[in-house]
Amino acid sequence: MTKQYSGNRSFCGLSRRSVLQSTAAFLSVPFVVEATSAWAQEKLAGAGEVVVLSWGGSYTDGIRRYVYEPFTKATGIRVVDVVTDLAEPQIKAMHQAGRVDWDIAYVSPANYPAMHESEMFVPIDYGLWDQxxxxxxxxxxxxxxxxxxxxxxxVLAYDTRAFPNGGPRNWGDFWDVKKYPGPRGLFGSNGKVNIEFALIAAGVAHSDVFPLTDDKVDRAFEKLNEIKPHIAKWWVAGGEAPQLLINREYAMTSIYDGRAVAAVQQGTPIKFTWEGANMGVMYGVILKGGPNTANAQKLIAFWNRAQIAAGRTQGTGYPGPNINQVKYLPHDLASLVSINPENASKVVFSDDSWLVAKRPDGKTNADHIQERWIAWRAA
Structure with a gap:
């Protein structure tokens, strides 16, 4: 994970950069990765540079510190990061022009299929990866x-001051305004995530949330009608949710996991639960025709090494896929992040192939759902 699944955004909220900036400041000192450095010196040594997309702000600071600098020290390959918000339009433009200036970029699952079919990416060399x-x-x-x-x-987060004896544990509790009174918050721009939460609150099993068929969406909006009067504010910017909890303007709200983890690490009166959380991913790709393909393969192999993956999680707040990183994370952080198997077992991953599929009227399922959401919000 798109935020609105409109084909030009990522994950499940605002612009990618706005989600990630300021979430890495709470993270700890650089990771010690002697074993990985020795492995990289032996297996990935090279020269020259590799040009990589980044999101700017504390995200770029964190990934430089935990990934790029150790990579350069171990391999001799310099990392040049290019800061941008929406990568896909620029990748397409470079592909059409026949001049590709980047080596590695991130693309959303919503945009990936068409770009894959257009052969914009180089196959990943998994032979460089360690076991x-x-x-x-x-x-x-x-x-x-x-x-x-x-x-x-x-995820679902709550103000511990509002619930000193324990707050909501799931989306059913979020809808239970008698047992858990107080003003609520939900993300206003994206209908899909709220539809998922409503279905879970209505008793739909996590495994049955997708596909979001019309009958399920109808059921979700019936459930959303129940909670709508209790939404004090539909938050939009990623920083709003934690701040409104701290200000006591919310008793509970949906919130980006990175923001929630940062808030807990900073000692704010916030707790959160992974039960029924919405999850999305971003793909890393090597651009066909890029200037440093061999070095790009080496960097991707490096950053998926378990110790470096743990460092990347520490530096950015957003884990990669290698679950073996958990044993290298500080315990207090490992218990909070989505890559922890206990947390991962509780989430619902977006079915991106279904979301981008076309309906009989030519619209994607994602666009259809979003149109219904906008109409419902306006009613």
Whole structure:
């Protein structure tokens, strides 16, 4: 994971950069990765540079510190990061012009199929990966010409001051305004995530949420009608949700997982649950025709190494797919992040192939759902 699944955004909220900036500031000192450095010196040594898309702000600061600098030190390959918000339009333009200036970029699952069919990406050389990386990243995260780079979600968080004896544990509790009174918040721009939460609150099993068929969407909006009067504010910017909890303007709300983890690490009076969280991913790809393809293969192999993956999670707040990183994370962080198997077992991953599929009227399922959401919000 798109935020509105409109084909030009990522994950499940605002612009990618706005989600990620300021979420890495809470993270700890650089990781010690002697074993990985020695492995990289032996297996990935090279020269020159590799040009990589980045999102700017604290995200770029964190990934430089935990991934790029160790990579350069171990391999001799310099990393040049290019900051942008929406990668896909620029990738398409470079492809059409026949001049590709980047080596590695991130693309959303919504945009990936068409770009894959247009042969914009180079197959990933999994032969460069070590065994721990291959075993830790499931086959579903390792496509022929793309690999899950990181994942992000939306969770349920609450103000511990409002519920000193324990707050809501799931979306059913979010809808229970008698047992858990107080003003609520939900993300206003995206209908899909709220439809998922409403279905779970209505008793739909996680495994049955997708596909979001018309009858399920009808059921979701009936449930949303119940909670709508209790929404104090539909938040839009990623920083609003935690701030409104801290200000006591919300008793509970949906919130980006990175923001929630940061809030807990900073000692704010916020707790959150992974039960029924929405999860999406971003793919890392190597651009066909890029200037440094061999170095790009080496960097992707490096950052999926378990120790480096743990460092990347520490530096950015958003985990990659290698579950073996958990044993290298500080315990207090490992218990909070989505890559932890206990947390991962509670989430609902977006079915991106269904969302981008066309309906009889030519609209995608995602666009149809979003149109219904906008109409409902306006009513």
């Amino acid at each position: 721990e990386s291959l075993e830790g990243a499931s086959a579903s995260t390792r496509l022929k010409d793309a690999v899950v780079a990181e994942q992000s979600g939306m």
